[in-house]
Amino acid sequence: MLLGEIISRPKGLVRPAATxxxxxxxxxSLVLYQYKTCPFCIKVRQEMSRLSLRIERLDAQPEGKNREDLLSGSGQTKVPCLKITDQAGNSQWMTDSSKIIAYLQGRFASDKALGV
Known part of the structure; x- marks a missing residue:
């Protein structure tokens, strides 16, 4: 699965340096909680690559801090899960790969969405 992800990784969107x-x-302000071999997580990572997004990725599969943070924040250990933190420090937890991809596309796919 991971090899397939690498081979099929889309070329990233090229933006002006300032953008x-x-x-x-x-x-x-974004963190993706994921499992390395989860097909839905791979789908989200592929879209992150396509949109040239440098979002922190945390592996929540093994027992430990990342998994505990995911459970306490979202109420479950379902992945992929995107943690979105606003400027006031409030966090929203978004699960479902399709919703995450739609959010990323809406926020980052166009210059208009970026306020440029």
Missing amino acids: QAKVDQACQ
């Missing part, structure tokens, strides 16, 4: 810097800044 990519804004995108990178916005991505600092």
